[in-house]
Amino acid sequence: MKHVQVKRLTYVAAVGTLVSVALMSSALLFPGPFLLVVAMSVGQGIGILALSLFLLAIALDLNIGGALVDNVDEQIQAVREDEAHEK
Numbered sequence: 001m002k003h004v005q006v007k008r009l010t011y012v013a014a015v016g017t018l019v020s021v022a023l024m025s026s027a028l029l030f031p032g033p034f035l036l037v038v039a040m041s042v043g044q045g046i047g048i049l050a051l052s053l054f055l056l057a058i059a060l061d062l063n064i065g066g067a068l069v070d071n072v073d074e075q076i077q078a079v080r081e082d083e084a085h086e087k
Helices: 002-029 033-064 072-086
Strands: none
Touching: 002 033
């Protein structure tokens, strides 16, 4: 199930990147003050969102492979114990 999520996130990130590039390219091909401002602003926003989704997909993929934590339940228990000691 999680591999499906990683694939979807990667797909959405790739499509978002292409949309962002298309918007920014349209501003260069059809220069105009309003189009330039809107295309660059929206394109940057979509590009940042796409990068965030791609980084999330990488983090999920690493966690699936056990690269971040070997045993999730033990790590959750350790975090709860640390929180209890801090209080």
